[in-house]
Amino acid sequence: MKKNTLKFLCLLFSITAAAQQTKAKKEFTTAGKKITVYTTAENSNLRLTATDNLSFSASKQPLETEISVFVEPSKKFQTFMGIGGAITDASAEIFAKLSKEKQSEFLNAYYDKQKGIGYSLLRTTIQSSDFSSGSYSYIQEGDKDLKTFSIDHDRQFRIPLIKQAIQTAGGKLLTYVAPWSPNAFMKSNGNVLKGGTLLPEYYQTWANFYVKFIKEYQKEGIPIWGTSTQNEPMAVQTWESCIYTAEAERDFIKNFLGPTLKKEKLGDVKIIAWDHNRDLMNYRANVIYSDPEASKYVWGMGFHWYENWSGGDSMFDNVAKVNEAYPDKKLLFTEGCVEKFDAAKYQFWGNGERYGISMINDFNNGTAGWTDWNILLDQNGGPNHVGNFCFAPIHADTATGQLIYTPSYYYIGHFSKFIRLNAVRVSSAVSRSGLLSTSFLNTDGTMATIVMNKTDKEMTYNLIIAAEKTIVKIPAHAIQTLVY
Known part of the structure; x- marks a missing residue:
């Protein structure tokens, strides 16, 4: 009886560990990822145009003088x-x-x-x-x-x-x-x-x-x-x-x-x-x-x-x-x-x-x-x-x-x-009112972050995820999708 109980506990532990490993594999990471930026902007020929290929680098506390978009992939909401x-x-x-x-x-x-x-x-x-x-x-x-x-x-x-x-x-x-x-x-x-x-x-x-x-x-x-x-x-x-x-x-x-x-x-x-x-x-x-x-x-x-x-x-x-x-x-x-x-x-x-x-x-x-x-x-x-x-x-x-x-x-x-079917919206916020943003995590592990500039001025902003960031320029009256 004790042997059966022990076998059951071992099996349960193995299943739990495997489930945790699978979940860990599915957690979003910026490691090794490149960011492709697509832009549409007024007074330009940019229409869903690939305008940048960027990389992540180490990030630290942004200053109040900087403009930032913050994405937190672990905070998940509705399914798309x-x-x-x-x-x-x-x-x-x-x-x-x-x-x-x-x-x-x-x-x-x-x-x-x-x-x-x-x-x-x-x-x-x-x-x-x-x-x-x-x-x-x-x-x-x-x-x-x-x-x-x-x-x-x-x-x-x-x-x-x-x-x-x-x-x-x-x-x-x-x-x-x-x-x-x-x-x-x-x-x-x-x-x-x-x-x-x-x-x-x-x-x-x-x-x-x-x-x-x-x-x-x-x-x-x-x-x-x-x-x-x-x-x-x-x-x-x-x-x-x-x-x-x-x-x-x-x-x-x-x-x-x-x-x-x-x-x-x-x-x-x-x-x-x-x-x-x-x-x-x-x-x-x-x-x-x-x-x-x-x-x-x-x-x-x-x-x-x-x-x-x-x-x-x-x-x-x-x-x-x-x-x-x-x-x-x-x-x-x-x-x-x-x-x-x-x-x-x-x-x-x-x-x-x-x-x-x-x-x-x-x-x-x-x-x-x-x-x-x-x-x-x-x-x-x-x-x-x-x-x-x-x-x-x-x-x-x-x-x-x-x-x-x-x-x-x-x-x-x-x-x-x-944004593909069954993507999940994740937390996305901006530090200045001139920008708007939303983010969705696709089922293939890619993130789509949409950033919109509704002002008359070009802006430079940080995209910050945990301890990683990239720096992006967005024209005046433009919308961008960042895929990474």
Whole structure:
């Protein structure tokens, strides 16, 4: 008996020691590593350009007169789930007008990890949004039993583009969906536009609608990872929109959407709550997550960046506060774009910086993934059937057939090209307010540290990890990714 006990203890010790050695091997180290610096900068030709190859050297206490970025790899936070954009009807319609050569260039620019910026997330719409050439539905009006349900509309432009994007991305894109409005007969205002609410007698019909859509897309070879309850549920828009109070969304998820997905063997489809701006996300989280029956169906919360419509600043702290209050729930940035299209501002640098500021803050506050709005629009910022013309990272001039890459494309690329799926965010901080920074440890052991200079002056900064450092120059109004 004693011999068996001794053998067991020895075996346990060996297993523990091996596990500790494996863990030690996986701990990040700067030993022998080189740093490749990629830079995009205003008033230069630098666009995701490799600008430096640096080495680490011994570091000591930095002075207050120095500018430093501090990375602590042992302090780990959320797991990265990807960056991407929305394939809307507008994007798909414009893509179809491009030459085969330009279509290939476009797909590679977004979805190829080597030739482009390696998008890994995809959002698309259930039925029409404002970024469609017109309103449309998958059923005939009044069909509460959904007998006429068909996604034939999407087979013309949208589904072919989604399939090509998935293929270019290597066969997989984490795809999630969102409705802009139920059909007019299901709503209090009898209109798919201008808000209104979902009538209680159609809650089950509408829940069944999600199921129909998800199953039809899956038949097309497009697996649906998740769905939000409603795009922008507190905004009465001139386009497709529908209002849900926090309590209404909670009850729809708890009593209809969650149970219906589960019953239809779609329980693994994630439900994303809110899908609106940062300003009211805390209230929505409090109401939905405090109800155990609703909360059990909800993966996490989606949010947008348009809260500055009121003239205020971006409410980045609200993201951190939701993350702090509900650490078991995930956060996903589900939409952002630069509004009010103006072709004279294609290369306006502030548009790119808006992306960089938001992405760094959102990731540092616990966001797992980040999704841009339209991946492609035309030279008018559309098509958009209510004239809500906006910017996209890439535009196509349908008159010339040329693609126009904006600063936003490159700023997004400094994240999406270098942070890989399942990377883990680690602690990253700066010593001066002119710089912003975030860092992710990839599964292959490489670190990607993004540093952004939003000032008018070139800066020299230290990158300090434990007792090692390197010294980097960053131009004015620039963003860098350091890979090491």
